Amino acid sequence: MKPFSAFYYLNQNKRRAFAVICVFAAVFLAYLGAVYISPSMDISLREVEAQADYCMVEFDDSIGNPNIIQDIQQSLEEIDGISSVISCSPYRAINYRTNMGMRMSTRIMTLSSSEDFEQLNQTLNLSVTTPQDKEIVLSDILLQNLGYQVGDMLPADGEEAVNFYSGDIRIAGTFESDAFVAYVVDSSYNMSGLLVTRDINGLTSDANSDTTMREQTQQDRLSFYDAMRDFEANNEGINISIPDENLDAYNDMFSSFRMVYGLIDFIIASVLSLTAVATVSGMYEKRNYEFSVYRAIGFSRKDVLGKIASEIFLLDAAAIVLGSLLVFISIFLLNHFAFTKIGMPIPYVQPFGVAITIAANAMVVIPSLLYRVIRVNKLDICEY
DSSP: TTTTTTHHHHHTTTTHHHHHHHHHHHGGGGHHHHHHHHHHHHHHHHHHHHHEEEEEEEGGGGGOOOOOHHHHHHHHHTTTTTTEEEEEEEEEEEEETTOOOOOOOOEEESSHHOOOOOOHHHHHOOOSSOTTEEEEEEEEEHHHHHTTTTEEETTTTTTTEEEEEEOEEEEEEOOSSSSOEEEEEEETTTOOEHHHHEEEGGGOOOOOSSSHHHHHHHHHHHHHHHHHHHHTTTTTTTTEEHHHHHHHHHHHHHHHHHHHHHHHHHHHHHHHHHHHHHHHHHHTTTTTTHHHHHHHTTTOOEEEEEEHHHHHHHHHHHHHHHHHHHHHHHHHHIIIIIGGGTTTTOOOOHHHHHHHHHHHHHHHHHHHHHHHHHHHHHOGGGOO
């Protein structure tokens, strides 16, 4: 191994090199911080996406017309592209545990009869037992999160239930979904809204690829949403919850949240980066004599800077490998022992976390190199 190569010094100073690698790898804590908040936001977005084929119609009580729900229902049924209009209530919710140690709620769609659920399921196409009166069906990951089993009673006064005014609800079954969603049948509950489902029978079956089918489905949904927007604009006293608008609202809210959390994460990463830069600077400050000798025996300033740069890049590459390995192991252990059990595993790859980590890593490498350039340019062999 050549004495002037990057590997030579690191091989001769393994303990010091390993300490620097560990300090460099510490910036990957910024990545763990970013992915830690991801499941709580992603599950809310998937909840909205799971409701993409129906809209909620809610009413303004101040309009004073006791027959308004029936009138609006009849008007909606006349619109092309509508599969069904069902009485429902959006005011029930269920609390679930998040990986951040707090509880959040997801809306339960309450229907008045099993027939209404079957009508809704013609659009949703869920593989699940039809719930009877006082029964609930929910996604498999939501049931896993709550810690109940099919056949258990969901208590009205439990910490999971919100607005269960009419007593306990029996869990009738589950269906596969990556979102926290639930549907309950309760004939005694006051149905204060309407659920409007999209007609999926209008989709052609001769789509020659999955991509074509997805594009056609999305276009059909957008037409459905536009029809609902037009209906809302032409009818006073109603408010229609439209999935694409809800998704935009969630994205705007989470964008602000990511910005704030990203700033906090960036500050933490900056502190770690400053620590790493100080460590590297201290290590190289002790080697000024060595670099001066290189200059004295004929190596150019460019050669010396190239050696320093190759050592720093080699240390950084080793830190990236070590940091990535530690992140992978940490996420695996956290998911295995905690987060997968509540249906909210941390993702291994998260763009926001990658961006934060790249920025933190750059704040280590670039200042370290620049400081070394300045110091090497000032070296004078006569001082040594």
